[in-house]
Amino acid sequence: MKSISLLLATRTFRARRAAIYQKMAFGLRRGGTPSGELKAMYANSVRRKSSLAPVYGHWYESLRGHAAGRLARAMQGTIPDTEYGLLRIAEDNQALAHGFEFLAVSVMRVNEMRRSFIDAIRSVAIPVTILAGLIIGIDMYFFPLVEDTLPRREWPVITRLVAVVAEQMGNILTGLVLAMPVLIAAWTWSLSRLTGPARKALERLPLLYTKYRDFQCVIFQVNLAFLREANVSPRAALEKIESISTPYMRSHVRAMLGMLNKEASNFGDVLVSTGLFKPDLADLISDYARWSDWQTQMRSIAETSMDIVTGEVKRFGPLVQQVLQVVIGLIIFIIMAASAAAMIKTMGKGI
Structure with a gap:
């Protein structure tokens, strides 16, 4: 049941991801951390009973678990492979905020x-x-x-x-x-x-x-x-x-x-x-x-x-x-x- 809800949430996320990438960039530019941003986004989505809650929860759990603090790896599988590759490079270069901003604009244009x-x-x-x-x-x-x-x-x-x-x-x-x-x-x-x-x-x-x-x-x-x-x-x-x-x-x-x-x-x-x-x-x-x-x-x-x-x-x-x-x-x-x-x-x- 959890995998089905995550699949549905992933489809919703992909349709809205430009705005979500922009929101991540906004928080990271102001001193936020990937873990803190995901925790806040997940808590807000649960409170509002948002359809995106399963995907935010999956990212947050993965970030603290098998992803070992790597945000791109935590998001892998729920975002397109090309975008995962770019975020991974941005994270390697300590430029996650820039990576999210770049992707937000690119996704809207594409x-x-x-x-x-x-x-x-x-x-x-x-x-x-x-x-x-x-x-x-x-x-x-x-x-x-x-x-x-x-x-x-x-x-x-x-x-x-x-x-x-x-x-x-x-x-x-x-x-x-x-x-x-x-x-x-x-x-x-x-x-x-x-x-x-x-x-x-x-x-x-x-x-x-x-x-x-x-x-x-x-x-x-x-x-x-x-x-x-x-x-x-x-x-x-x-x-x-x-x-x-x-x-x-x-x-x-x-x-x-x-x-x-x-x-x-x-x-x-x-x-x-x-x-x-x-x-x-x-x-x-x-x-x-x-x-x-x-x-x-x-x-x-x-x-x-x-x-x-x-x-x-x-x-x-x-x-x-x-x-x-x-x-x-x-x-x-x-x-x-x-x-x-x-x-x-x-x-x-x-x-």
Whole structure:
């Protein structure tokens, strides 16, 4: 029962963690200790019967038990792995307050990006569903009804052509609908795992693989910015990011580490050498890299990247939606023309 309550509390915490990180930073900046802050937060959550009480209690017990006073370790498992890694580094550098502040801002910005992705997918999914339903519907119901009135061999040319196209597309869409669970599972699996030439080819297309790359690029920059602010060397920073990354990101970071052996004097060229950065972001990095102290601006670069990617995603969904609306309108017009032609032919035959 306790594990279930902790699981539910963890889900609630992750939705609110930016504000909680900010609250931790506020207390630590004013002389609070991790143990004291957690004890107060847990006591307040119990008094208010908050849904976050189990997670605060778990942190406090872990901090005094197996975590041996290490806050990052006490929070491990309830926070995302990347954030755990950053907090651990912040704690090692006696900069927990700064670590929480950095994460609070980063989580809010990343959440904005994530909401933009979800909105874009939702705005595209609705017209795609309507289009698929329209094609399947006319193939299964409309043209059989016309055929009951007028044999297909006597249909006007445009009606027969539309019927053939609708039948073929209907078969394809029906197959896709049946295979959709498998396709979605394969796509989801491949997002964080597929690498190599096949992945690079997919990222040249205006598909969600490209948007996923841009999203991961921003997360990479956020992690790198924090590590550089903590005075972690470029190589050590990349090695740390590699240790907490998905297979897809590991392939990029390993390539960067390999390039670092050849271009140790130009970290900017190393970062943009693998194709992780889209051209305009790569140009931005290259422009900054002309200056010896450019890495002090990594947070600013990451925030600019977030703005660029978020803006593109917000434009992507409505643009595709408008194109699909035009396609749906065109299909309806063609169906109406084919229907009118069939009706005129039927009426002529009756006369």
